[in-house]
Amino acid sequence: MKTGGISSKSLVATIGFFDGVHLGHRFLISQVNEVARSRGYASAVVTFPEHPRKVMQPDFAPRLLNTCEEKLSLLAAAGVQQTIMLPFTKELAALSARDFMQLLQRDYKVQALLIGHDHRFGHNRSEGFDDYLNYAKELGMEVLLARAYLYKDIKVSSSKIRHHLLQGEMKEATALLGYEYVLQGTVVGGYRVGRRLGYPTANIRPDSPEKLIPCDGVYAVRVQLGASVYGGMLSIGYRPTLGNGPDRSIEVHIFDFHEDIYDCPIRLSFVARTRDDLKFDTLEELKERLQQDEKEIRAILC
16 A cells, blocks of 8 residues: 555655654654655655554554554654554564565565665564675665754654653753643543533543553643644643543543534644642542642743
8 A cells, every 4th residue: 555646757666664753763764855866766665554563463553653544644744655554463563674675676676675774674583784785786776874853862652652651851852852741532421520610621531542641740732623724731640639540541622612522523732741640639629729720831832
């Protein structure tokens, strides 16, 4: 499956899952685009709709930074002319690096491969860059080694970004992603306790069960509803003051907004985490803290 404009040109491509399409990924893609221009080729990314480890280990539950649709949008924004979306199967995983390169050349017109500086592919990832060079010579392809990317002497990785999100370190996650982390979902019915406190909330069911949810706490967020964007304060957690039990909730109070949006799609962009998910002795104490939260978060978002 290809997405984007389909070209009759030969391709220069790179390979990866590209979860997050973070700064390191985009640095690699910029090199692909550069080589493509110099060769007169079209640029491409070879990726997969679901995490390869999930196919090989069915009990693996990934916590992804992007849905597949979000990833495609970010890849296109990075300037990729074509995305080759290969279903990752056990048969594909069993291919040697040489056979995989041959498949890309034969079926997708990939004539040059730019390999991430620490990336390996092929069965059991047992082969390295020198092997790829030998196979490329046999196949009449070109293989190039990409330059590494560091952000303030930090190696950028999807796992490092996941760690920041699970610690509530939104500033650090945003810096490595190059954009604010996003969660998309649908507004569903809730307990309506927020209305009694003067802070009605939209309860959110995420679109993807595999999408990573940041750690519990209160967040400053931007809320997109249709074409409009509002400020909001988001709570993630088990609502200990209300005895919510084992049900983890994701609910946002949208500033200066009073419409009924049940069953509507909603998009949250995380700006900052402001506090832990706390338990208060009374609803009045909770209300007072929500008032303090609102003041603080409005100042962050302004």
